[in-house]
Amino acid sequence: xxxxxxxxxxxxxxxxxxxxxxxxxxxxxxxxxxxxxxxxxxxxxxxxxxxxxxxxxxxxxxxxxxxxxxxxxxxxxxxxxxxxxxxxxxxxxxxxxxxxxxxxxxxxxxxxxxxxxxxxxxxxxxxxxxxxxxxxxxxxxxxxxxxxxxxxxxxxxxxxxxxxxxxxxxxxxxxxxxxxxxxxxxxxxxxxxxxxxxxxxxxxxxxxxxxxxxxxxxxxxxxxxxxxxxxxxxxxxxxxxxxxxxxxxxxxxxxxxxxxxxxxxxxxxxxxxxxxxxxxxxxxxxxxxxxxxxxxxxxxxxxxxxxxxxxxxxxxxxxxxxxxxxxxxxxxxxxxxxxxxx
Numbered sequence: 086x087x088x089x090x091x092x093x094x095x096x097x098x099x100x101x102x103x104x105x106x107x108x109x110x111x112x113x114x115x116x117x118x119x120x121x122x123x124x125x126x127x128x129x130x131x132x133x134x135x136x137x138x139x140x141x142x143x144x145x146x147x148x149x150x151x152x153x154x155x156x157x158x159x160x161x162x163x164x165x166x167x168x169x170x171x172x173x174x175x176x177x178x179x180x181x182x183x184x185x186x187x188x189x190x191x192x193x194x195x196x197x198x199x200x201x202x203x204x205x206x207x208x209x210x211x212x213x214x215x216x217x218x219x220x221x222x223x224x225x226x227x228x229x230x231x232x233x234x235x236x237x238x239x240x241x242x243x244x245x246x247x248x249x250x251x252x253x254x255x256x257x258x259x260x261x262x263x264x265x266x267x268x269x270x271x272x273x274x275x276x277x278x279x280x281x282x283x284x285x286x287x288x289x290x291x292x293x294x295x296x297x298x299x300x301x302x303x304x305x306x307x308x309x310x311x312x313x314x315x316x317x318x319x320x321x322x323x324x325x326x327x328x329x330x331x332x333x334x335x336x337x338x339x340x341x342x343x344x345x346x347x348x349x350x351x352x353x354x355x356x357x358x359x360x361x362x363x364x365x366x367x368x369x370x371x372x373x374x375x376x377x378x379x380x381x382x383x384x385x386x387x388x389x390x391x392x393x394x395x396x397x398x399x400x401x402x403x404x405x406x407x408x409x410x411x412x413x414x415x416x417x418x419x420x421x422x423x424x425x426x427x
Contacts, residue, residue, distance in 0.1 A: 087365060088306040091397075092388045092412040094404055100411060102305045102418035103237050104247040109270050113412055113419040121399055123406050128268045131377070136283035138332030140323050144263040144340045145286040147254035149222060150229030151293070152241075155194040157182070163192055166232060167260060168209055168293040169313075170221045176212045178202070183251060186210060195228040199313055207308075222257055227408045232260050234416050235296055236382075249416075258290030258313065264416045265338035283327070285320040289313070289340040289360070299384055304365050307316050309386065315357035324372065333374040339387050342394070345372040364390040366397060376423045380414040 097277040106112045110129035118124060135141065146263045164181040171177055180186050180202070190202040192212065198219065204211035222339055231241035231249050243247075251266035253274070278284060295309025326346075327334055336342040347360040349371040363386065381387040392400045403421060412419045 087305070087389075087397065089299050089301060089304055089384050091304075092385070092392065093383045094401075094408075096383065096408065096414055100408065100414050100418075101236060102413040102415055103239070105244070105267070106174075107414075109248070109268050110251075110273055112268050114268075114422060115403060115407055115412065115419070116422045117395060117403055117424060119397060122207075123403060125406075125410065128420055129270075129273060131268075131422065132273065132280060135277055135280060135282050136333065138327065138330040138387075139282040139335055140145075140285060140327035140332055141277055141282060141335045142285045142287060142341050143251070143253055143266055143269075143335060143337045144252055144319065144344065145251070145255040145338070146259040146288050146290050147257040148231065148250050148259045148262050148291075149258035150225045151232040152230040153225075153228065154192050154230070155192050155227060157195060158191050163210070165194070166293050166296075167221075167225070169283045169290075170258075171211070173218050173220065174214045175203075176221070177206070177209055178212055179186050180210045180212075188240045191215070194373065196223070196224075212364070213390065220400070232293075236415065237417075239265055253286070255286075256288050257418050258288075258291075260293050261295050262292040262416060263338045263340045264379045265289060265420060266340075268377075268401070268420055269337070269419070282332070283323055285323040285346040287316070287320060287341055288315045289344045291340055295387075299386060304389060307360045307363070307386070309363040311359045311361040313358070314338075314347060314360050316344065316348055316353075318356070321353055321356070334372055335375040336373045337377045339378055339381075339390050341377070342373050342376055342390070346370060346381065348372075364393050366393045367384065368393045369424055374425050376425075377420060379416065379418055379420050380404065380412065380424065382415065390425060391421075396426040399426065 112128045115122040153165040168177040184351040199215040200212040200234040203213045231245045290313045292312045347362045
C-alpha cells in the first residue's frame with residue numbers, strides 16, 4: 086500500500102514563490118525529455134516543445150473573489166472561503182474562527198449581509214442568507230478577496246487580481262487558479278497556433294478542497310473532494326482529429342488532465358458533471374500524452390498525480406534538480422513539461 090509519506094520532500098522556504106514573476110512567460114520551465122533527461126529553459130520557449138499536429142488543452146475556469154472577512158454577532162473575527170455557490174441564497178464554504186463553528190451561528194459579512202450556518206458537511210459549512218436574495222458573483226466582485234493559497238501569508242493586491250487569473254479565463258467558478266495556465270500570454274497562445282498546433286478548452290471549477298491537506302497515513306484512505314467539470318463538443322472533435330493526425334494531447338495543468346481522464350472513463354459520453362477522480366500511481370491514462378504543470382506541495386494529491394503520470398522516480402529526480410537549481414515552487418512558481426511514462 087502506498088503511504089502518503091512516500092510523497093514527501095523537503096523544500097527550502099526561500100524557494101516558495103510568494104509573488105508572481107515580472108512577466109507571465111518569464112518563469113522557468115523544466116522539460117523532461119524522451120530519455121528522462123532534464124532541460125532547463127524559459128517558459129516562453131515552450132512553443133519549441135510543441136509540434137505541428139499537437140493539441141494543447143486549457144482549463145478556462147475563472148477565479149472568483151471567494152475569500153470574505155466577517156465577524157460573529159458577538160464581534161469575533163471570521164474568515165469565509167467559499168467552496169461553491171449553491172443558489173442565490175446558499176453557499177458551501179470553509180469557515181475559520183478562533184472558536185468552534187456551530188449550527189445556527191450567525192455570521193455578518195461585508196455590506197451588512199448576514200448568513201446562518203445551516204449544515205455541516207465533512208468539515209465544510211452550508212451557509213444560508215437571512216432575509217436576502219443575492220447575486221453572489223456580483224457581491225464577491227465588490228466585497229470579496231482573491232483566494233490566495235494558505236502559504237502566501239499576505240493580503241491580496243491589485244496585482245493578484247490580474248496575475249492570479251489566466252489570460253483566457255472565461256467561466257467564473259474557481260476558488261483557486263489553474264496555475265499551470267498562469268504562465269501563458271496571448272502572444273504565446275498565438276505562437277502555438279502559428280506553429281500549426283491547435284488550442285482547445287475544458288472547464289473545471291477548482292474547489293477549496295484543493296487547499297485541504299492529506300491527513301491520512303495511507304493514500305487509499307484519503308477522500309478526494311468533488312469538483313464540477315464540463316467539455317464542449319468542439320474539444321472532443323479536436324481530440325479525435327489530433328489522434329488521427331498522430332499528434333500529442335498536451336494538458337495544461339492537473340485540472341485539465343483530471344477533466345479529460347474523467348470524461349475518458351465514460352468514453353466521452355458524459356461531458357459535464359461532478360468528478361472526484363483521484364489519480365495515484367497505477368492509474369491507467371487514456372487521453373493525455375504530455376502535461377504542463379507547476380511544482381506541487383509535499384504529500385499533496387497533485388504530487389501523487391504527477392508521480393502517476395511521469396513515474397515516481399522521474400518526479401523525484403526532477404524535483405531534486407529543481408531544488409538544487411533554485412526553481413520557484415507552487416502557484417506563482419515555475420513549471421515543468423512532463424511526458425507520460427510508457
